Amino acid sequence: MHRTWLLLLACVALNAQTKDSVLIITDAEGVAGICRQEQTEPTNAELQKLLTGEVNAAVSGFLRGGAKEVVVWDGHDGSRTLSVATINQAAKLIIGSLGPKMLLDRGFGAVAFVGQHARANRERAVMAHSYSSLGIQKLTMNGKEVGEIETRTALAGWFGVPVILLSGDQAAAEDLRAIVPEAETAVVKESLGYYGCMSLSASAAQSMIEQRAMEAWKKRASIRPYKVEGAVEITMELTTRSTPSPEATLGAGVERIGPRTLRFRGKDFMEAWTRWSGR
Numbered sequence: 001m002h003r004t005w006l007l008l009l010a011c012v013a014l015n016a017q018t019k020d021s022v023l024i025i026t027d028a029e030g031v032a033g034i035c036r037q038e039q040t041e042p043t044n045a046e047l048q049k050l051l052t053g054e055v056n057a058a059v060s061g062f063l064r065g066g067a068k069e070v071v072v073w074d075g076h077d078g079s080r081t082l083s084v085a086t087i088n089q090a091a092k093l094i095i096g097s098l099g100p101k102m103l104l105d106r107g108f109g110a111v112a113f114v115g116q117h118a119r120a121n122r123e124r125a126v127m128a129h130s131y132s133s134l135g136i137q138k139l140t141m142n143g144k145e146v147g148e149i150e151t152r153t154a155l156a157g158w159f160g161v162p163v164i165l166l167s168g169d170q171a172a173a174e175d176l177r178a179i180v181p182e183a184e185t186a187v188v189k190e191s192l193g194y195y196g197c198m199s200l201s202a203s204a205a206q207s208m209i210e211q212r213a214m215e216a217w218k219k220r221a222s223i224r225p226y227k228v229e230g231a232v233e234i235t236m237e238l239t240t241r242s243t244p245s246p247e248a249t250l251g252a253g254v255e256r257i258g259p260r261t262l263r264f265r266g267k268d269f270m271e272a273w274t275r276w277s278g279r
């Protein structure tokens, strides 16, 4: 084959994100069997094993459903939980933090959450928080309390990408279905309180995740991207220990509306999101 063609093919293989590609965003607090704070330490051996099992189940399900590429972002606390040594060999692993666009501008066909928890202040939800339990007391978008599920689903929607699957506790599943009713969910545990749950076994959870991932991929064309239209306002109430200095300089579109609360405004979702992400 001509060298130019070989080069071109190599480039295509490395940049293979297409409509046949799915991005899995992982977290810890929604994994089956993870219900205590110390289990969420990113290098906790039990967490690594359980999350890897759930991720690999989702990868298998998507591939069985017809996806051509699965990219996994180790999204929990500094990308220290997953490893290429144990990830499904057909998947690619992203290690490290992502910018505000979270690579969604690369043209993924779908997004999935594995091990996801519900937003801060959600009742009956295992270790529910919004991005940081230590730093953020409450996050709202256009007046509604939100967390990773709502904001990242809106980010995917901005790029026309649907969130097709979530695995986590029953509260996280309900939160996604409230904004994407067609999404598939795998409820791997039921919250009995912030640090209490009734969980499926790892193998039962993984079988369910694999099955739901396969179904989600097959029906992805019928799952609508979640679009937040118009001007957007994000407010962030910080925890007492994160109280900002009154002298802190705030960027464009950011105001202090209380001793611990900042407001980020944008003409649209992306502007408000970028301002909040770059805080």
Ligand SMILES: [Zn+2]
Pocket (backbone or CB within 6 Å): 027, 028, 117, 131, 148
């Ligand atoms: Zn999280």
